[in-house]
Amino acid sequence: xxxxxxxxxxxxxxxxxxxxxxxxxxxxxxxxxxxxxxxxxxxxxxxxxxxxxxxxxxxxxxxxxxxxxxxxxxxxxxxxxxxxxxxxxxxxxxxxxxxxxxxxxxxxxxxxxxxxxxxxxxxxxxxxxxxxxxxxxxxxxxxxxxxxxxxxxxxxxxxxxxxxxxxxxxxxxxxxxxxxxxxxxxxxxxxxxxxxxxxxxxxxxxxxxxxxxxxxxxxxxxxxxxxxxxxxxxxxxxxxxxxxxxxxxxxxxxxxxxxxxxxxxxxxxxxxxxxxxxxxxxxxxxxxxxxxxxxxxxxxxxxxxxxxxxxxxxxxxxxxxxxxxxxxxxxxxxxxxxxxxxxxxxxxxxxxxxxxxxxxxxxxxxxxxxxxxxxxxxxxxxxxxxxxxxxxxxxxxxxxxxxxxxxxxxxxxxxxxxxxxxxxxxxx
Ligand code: IMP
Numbered sequence: 001x002x003x004x005x006x007x008x009x010x011x012x013x014x015x016x017x018x019x020x021x022x023x024x025x026x027x028x029x030x031x032x033x034x035x036x037x038x039x040x041x042x043x044x045x046x047x048x049x050x051x052x053x054x055x056x057x058x059x060x061x062x063x064x065x066x067x068x069x070x071x072x073x074x075x076x077x078x079x080x081x082x083x084x085x086x087x088x089x090x091x092x093x094x095x096x097x098x099x100x101x102x103x104x105x106x107x108x109x110x111x112x113x114x115x116x117x118x119x120x121x122x123x124x125x126x127x128x129x130x131x132x133x134x135x136x137x138x139x140x141x142x143x144x145x146x147x148x149x150x151x152x153x154x155x156x157x158x159x160x161x162x163x164x165x166x167x168x169x170x171x172x173x174x175x176x177x178x179x180x181x182x183x184x185x186x187x188x189x190x191x192x193x194x195x196x197x198x199x200x201x202x203x204x205x206x207x208x209x210x211x212x213x214x215x216x217x218x219x220x221x222x223x224x225x226x227x228x229x230x231x232x233x234x235x236x237x238x239x240x241x242x243x244x245x246x247x248x249x250x251x252x253x254x255x256x257x258x259x260x261x262x263x264x265x266x267x268x269x270x271x272x273x274x275x276x277x278x279x280x281x282x283x284x285x286x287x288x289x290x291x292x293x294x295x296x297x298x299x300x301x302x303x304x305x306x307x308x309x310x311x312x313x314x315x316x317x318x319x320x321x322x323x324x325x326x327x328x329x330x331x332x333x334x335x336x337x338x339x340x341x342x343x344x345x346x347x348x349x350x351x352x353x354x355x356x357x358x359x360x361x362x363x364x365x366x367x368x369x370x371x372x373x374x375x376x377x378x379x380x381x382x383x384x385x386x387x388x389x390x391x392x393x394x395x396x397x398x399x400x401x402x403x404x405x406x407x408x409x410x411x412x413x414x415x416x417x418x419x420x421x422x423x424x425x426x427x428x
Pocket of ligand 1: 011012013038039040125126127128129130131132133222223227236237238239272273274
């Protein structure tokens with residue numbers, strides 16, 4: 001069983017960390033292939049709660065080699081901050097490998113992210129403000145700074161000069177901010193070079209060799225399908241490929257290496273930031289989901305927008321990623337509801353859409369067509385087999401499975417590491 005990808009099936013925050021955790025002990029490498037410190041994995045181990053933004057959650061598992069691959073954008077200060085915090089709690093972080101080709105988030109990327117959002121006014125994306133978009137934009141524009149540039153001061157200086165030539169015009173003349181000096185950026189980046197050096201590797205080669213040896217590699221997608229720059233609700237998306245295909249380009253392994261794609265889907269839906277969200281609730285049901293599910297951003301602390309499960313989105317995700325298994329998280333949050341609506345299709349100006357409308361304008365004013373399922377009131381957090389779940393909870397899962405385009409192989413029933421019902425082996 002060589003390579004598996006974990007991806008978010010909705011708009012992020014589905015609880016991917018828990019699924020990674022479920023596979024602990026069977027994984028040799030865990031790879032972050034997209035995004036940066038805009039992500040937020042919360043992993044609960046015993047009484048300890050770990051919130052990771054940049055590091056892959058597999059870093060918490062003994063024996064696993066964590067890899068930050070070429071598709072990631074790295075804020076080096078945040079990287080060292082997280083490494084130090086984990087070390088202080090006794091986590092061994094010495095195995096971390098970082099791609100020489102990963103791009104670096106600098107001070108000017110963070111500044112541009114924030115001022116661009118401010119200028120967009122009510123058209124803003126609601127980014128995390130971490131500099132993600134501007135860093136990927138520089139990568140595509142071929143004016144980015146890569147990790148390997150930190151080991152050649154001359155090259156680094158030339159690249160920062162070229163980038164700031166443009167950026168300072170923008171910052172000063174358009175955004176009315178102060179210019180940023182080349183020295184400030186170069187000195188800052190160089191100050192990390194020696195600490196970084198031992199971690200930097202040709203990670204594509206490392207992963208290739210691991211796969212050749214028959215070792216198991218888990219690719220952990222940041223963000224989610226509906227935030228993918230190509231397949232999400234553009235422009236209300238992140239700036240990377242958060243879908244399964246991104247695991248190949250974002251790490252340098254061949255796509256035919258991947259044989260399991262695990263989609264993480266919440267038993268309801270949440271979203272942070274702006275953009276269309278057909279099942280969003282503005283009433284006390286939304287408040288119930290937010291409170292009970294503790295739906296506040298791991299990275300920004302923002303309250304998440306909450307709504308019912310959206311089956312056309314799950315089907316879309318299953319198709320775009322080639323999902324082999326879904327892990328449904330947070331089923332316990334629905335406990336106590338009398339009836340649970342599930343979106344089965346959309347209505348757009350009187351026309352029924354069973355699948356996502358291709359036009360973003362249609363999707364913006366799609367209203368959900370719901371089917372309702374009876375709820376349950378029993379505490380399900382102790383359930384460890386499907387049969388332990390109340391009949392109505394089983395029926396809810398089975399109904400959703402039939403609509404969602406792939407089997408639901410595991411079900412999260414509480415925040416703890418072991419609060420999960422496994423129906424099928426995710427790697428088999
Ligand atoms: P950016 O990734 O900071 O550029 O933000 C773009 C959009 O993606 C915004 O709507 C963010 O709220 C959203 N986003 C980015 N990372 C995450 C995440 O890990 N979970 C949920 N939403 C995210």
